[in-house]
Amino acid sequence: MSTAAPPNAALAHVEARTWRRFTPRQRISRFAVYLAVVIAIVLSVRAIEIIPEFLYDAPEQMMDLFRRMWPIAWSHYPKGVHDALVETLHIATLGTILAVVMAVPIGILAANNAVPSRPLNYLAKLMLVSSRSVNSLVWALLFVAVFGPGALAGTLAIAFRSIGFIGKLFGEALEESNRGTIEALEAAGAPWRSRFLWGYWPQVEPAFWSIALFRWDINVRESAVLGLVGAGGIGMALDSAMNLFQWDRVAMVLFAIFAVVVVAEVVVTQIRKRIL
The missing domain is CATH 1.20.5 (Single alpha-helices involved in coiled-coils or other helix-helix interfaces)
Structure with a gap:
């Protein structure tokens, strides 16, 4: 019990x-x-x-700097800012296009389901990592040393910096694609080109355009400062005004950069709504 x-x-x-x-x-x-x-x-x-x-002295110095920037030198825009601003947009746009052309093949090689070859996958991923590990200003310094100051160095700096970003995201989109359609094409005896165009591409096309537009938006911001190292664009106007202590013109340049970034954000958002 x-x-x-x-x-x-x-x-x-x-x-x-x-x-x-x-x-x-x-x-x-x-x-x-x-x-x-x-x-x-x-x-x-x-x-x-x-x-x-x-x-301790920083707040007082900042207030003094803002007082020197006001009023903004609006009259400086037509002759000193407009052409440099347009050149900045050209650098960002052309650099993004070149990056897309170079990054897409590398992204395909990095995707192990699209290209089942470990050596090629590792080589492509090494190239993508190398591109991302170097800052755009460092790329600009290298190309300025090779090609001299100007927009060409800035365009190549934007392009080589963007390869890693675009290629990595595009390769990951390929790896996440559904295998059903590809297996059906393989069973039908379709060559690799047909499998990519009719199997992979329809699945990754929205991601591709989203990545390209997002990178262009980033490149507009990055190209605005490349002129500080002589790579063309509005950064050269900013550097010149700062070296001459023309703070009202510095304010004009900063306002122009801010306005372009806002407009680029709105444009990218609208395009994504319409095509994605």
Whole structure:
């Protein structure tokens, strides 16, 4: 005959079991992550060598800079800003087109379902990583050294910087495509070109246009500063005005850049609504 446990003993057993959200190993891991973040912040603050005097004086200097920028030199736009702004748009547009032409084949090679060859996949991914790892200003410096100052260097810098972005996203879109249509075409004996045009492309076409438009929008912003290193565009007008301490003209250039970025965002949004 079994006897029931005393009520007091059962209650003590229940109270001894407490619910914890994380296991001891998880708590230690979270503490290690938090500690690493704190250490990284401390080391970063020490490395950048903040000068307290400059930090305290920053608000006053900013207000003085804004007072020098006002009123904006609107009269400087026709002769000093318009042509440079148009050149910036040309750099962004042509650079994006060149990037698309070069990135699409590399993106196809990077997709292991479209091109089932590991060496080619790794080579293409290496090229995409190499493109993304170098900043557009660094590309601009390299091409300025090769071709000299001007819009050509800026266009090539935008193009080579964009290859990694467009190729990576396009290759990932290919890898995520549905295999049903491709397998049907393979079973029918269709060559690779037909499989790509009728199997892969209809599935990735919306993603392709979305990637290209988004990259053009980014390139409009990036090409605005390439002139700071001599790669053409409105950045050269900005650099010239800053070197001459013509802050009202600097304000005009900054306003023009802001306006173009806003217009580009609106245009890209409208185009995506109509074609996607």
